[in-house]
Amino acid sequence: MIKISRSQTSSMVPVLLYTAGGAQCTILREGANLVSWIPANGGEQLFISRCSGSVDGLPVRGGIPLVFPQFAEMGPLPKHGILRNVNWDLIAISSQPDCASATLQTECRPFSYPGWPYAFRARLVVELQDHSVFLQFSIQNTGTQTFAFQSAMHAYLRLPGGTPADILGCIPASYFDKQLQSWCEPAMSAPVHINAATDRIYQSPATRLQCQSGVTRLTLQSGGFPETVIWTPWREGAAAIPDLGDDEGDQFICIEPAAIYQAQQLAPGSQWQGRLRLLAETASEPDHEPVPASESTQP
Numbered sequence: 001m002i003k004i005s006r007s008q009t010s011s012m013v014p015v016l017l018y019t020a021g022g023a024q025c026t027i028l029r030e031g032a033n034l035v036s037w038i039p040a041n042g043g044e045q046l047f048i049s050r051c052s053g054s055v056d057g058l059p060v061r062g063g064i065p066l067v068f069p070q071f072a073e074m075g076p077l078p079k080h081g082i083l084r085n086v087n088w089d090l091i092a093i094s095s096q097p098d099c100a101s102a103t104l105q106t107e108c109r110p111f112s113y114p115g116w117p118y119a120f121r122a123r124l125v126v127e128l129q130d131h132s133v134f135l136q137f138s139i140q141n142t143g144t145q146t147f148a149f150q151s152a153m154h155a156y157l158r159l160p161g162g163t164p165a166d167i168l169g170c171i172p173a174s175y176f177d178k179q180l181q182s183w184c185e186p187a188m189s190a191p192v193h194i195n196a197a198t199d200r201i202y203q204s205p206a207t208r209l210q211c212q213s214g215v216t217r218l219t220l221q222s223g224g225f226p227e228t229v230i231w232t233p234w235r236e237g238a239a240a241i242p243d244l245g246d247d248e249g250d251q252f253i254c255i256e257p258a259a260i261y262q263a264q265q266l267a268p269g270s271q272w273q274g275r276l277r278l279l280a281e282t283a284s285e286p287d288h289e290p291v292p293a294s295e296s297t298q299p
Contacts, residue, residue, distance in 0.1 A: 015090055017100040021130035028060065031084040032104045032124045035063035039280040040130035045218065047156040047252035055243045059084040062156040062252070064276070066124065066137055069116065069149030071260045076115040080154065082108070083122060101127040110143055119143030120266075132279040140271040148265050152229060152258035153276045157211055157218055162235075162250035164195035165213040171228055173204030176261070194253055197234040203227055206257050217281050222257035224274035229256035 014035075015027040021040035028035055037045045048062035059065065070081040078085075083106070092103040105123045108116070120143070125136040137153060159165055168191045177184050178199040186192075186202075206228040211218045222228075231254040233241060238249030257276055264272055 015093070015102050015104070017102060017126065017128045019098075019100060019128060019130050023128055023130045023133075025126065025128050025133055027102060027104065027124075027126055028063070029087050029090070029104070031059050031065055031086065032088040032106070032122075033060055033063040033065050033084070034126060034133070034135065035060060037128075037133050037278070039132070042131075042280050045158055045278065045280055047158040047248075049244045049248055051243045051245050051248075053243075057085075058243050061241075061243045064135065064156070065154040066122070067150070067152035067154050067256075067258070068122065068139065069147070069151070071150040071152055071258065074150065074260070077113070080152075081150075082113045082116060088122075088124070099127050099129045101125060107142070118145060118147040120147075131281065132277060134275070134277045136273060136275050138271055138273045139266065141266040141268050144268050146265060146267045148263045150258075150260050150263050151225070151272075151274060152256045152260070153222075153225075153274065154229075154254060154256050155220075155276065155278070156252045156254055159213045159251055159253055160216055161214075163213045164193065165211055165253050167192040167194065167230065167255065168210040168212060169208055171202040171204045171206070171209070173202050175200040175202040192230065194230070194232060195234070197232065197237045197249075198253075199231045201227055201229050201258070201260055203261070206255065209255065211253065211255060219279040219281070220255055220257075221277040221279075222275060224272065225257035225259050226262040227258045227260055229254065229258045229260070231256070 018024045023040045024038050026036040046063055052061045066083050067080045068083050070077040086106050088104040088106045091105045094101050103125045107121045110119050111117050121140040123138045127134040174185050205225055206220055206222045209220045233249040235249050238244050239246050266272055
C-alpha cells in the first residue's frame with residue numbers, strides 16, 4: 001500500500017510522497033521544487049546547498065526548480081523567471097498499487113509580474129515509484145495573446161563525494177559553451193567527462209542520457225524540450241555563487257532538459273508540456289523500465 005502525507009491547510013508545509021518499497025520524495029509548495037528524492041534501497045539523489053536561504057530573495061539552491069518564462073539572465077525578468085518564488089496550490093494527491101502522485105498548480109493574471117503581461121496556468125505532476133520519479137510540467141495560455149517562453153527543469157543531481165561524472169549517450173549536437181562564449185562541436189561517440197567547471201547548452205534533447213559517478217548511475221529521459229543544459233561550477237566556480245558553500249561546487253551536476261534558443265510559442269488556449277523521468281540504479285545493475293502511468297499516455 002502506498003503511504004501519502006499531505007497538508008491542505010498551509011503553504012509552508014511540503015508535500016511528501018512515499019511508496020511501500022521505501023522510496024520517498026519531498027516537494028516544496030514554494031516554487032513546486034522537488035527538493036528530495038530517495039529511491040527504494042538507495043540514498044538521496046538530489047543536491048541542496050547548506051547555504052540555501054542565506055541570501056534574501058533567493059529561492060532554494062538545488063532540487064529540481066522549474067524555469068519559466070526566462071532562462072538565466074536572458075531577458076528582463078528575475079533570473080530563471082517567475083515560478084521559483086511563487087506558492088503553488090496542491091490540487092490533487094493519490095495512490096495506485098505501484099506509485100504515489102501529487103499535482104500542484106499556480107495561475108498568473110496579465111501583468112501580475114513586471115515585464116510579463118500574459119496570463120497562464122502552470123501545473124506540475126510528480127509520480128513516485130520505487131526506483132524512479134517522473135515530473136510533468138505544463139503551461140497553458142489562459143489569456144488572449146500568443147507568447148513565447150523559455151523553460152527548463154533545472155535538475156541538481158548529487159555527486160557522491162565530489163566524484164567526477166561521465167554523461168553517457170553523448171548528445172550528438174553542437175553546443176554553446178557559455179564559458180568560451182562560442183559554439184562548439186562535440187567529440188563523436190564519446191561520453192562527456194565532467195571534472196571541471198562546465199556550462200553548455202546542447203542543441204539536442206536529452207531523450208535518454210545516463211550520468212555515472214562512482215557506482216551510482218542515473219538515467220534521464222525527457223520529452224517536450226528541444227535542448228539540454230549541462231552545468232556545474234565545480235571547485236573553481238563555487239566561491240562566485242553567494243548561496244553555495246565554497247566546498248560544494250563539485251557536489252552536484254545539473255543536467256537540464258530545456259527550451260532556450262529554441263523558445264516555445266503558445267497561442268491562446270493552447271498547452272505545452274515538458275517531461276522528465278529519473279531512474280536510479282547502481283552501475284552493475286541492469287536497466288529497469290517502469291513507466292509512470294501519466295507518461296504512458298503522453299503523445
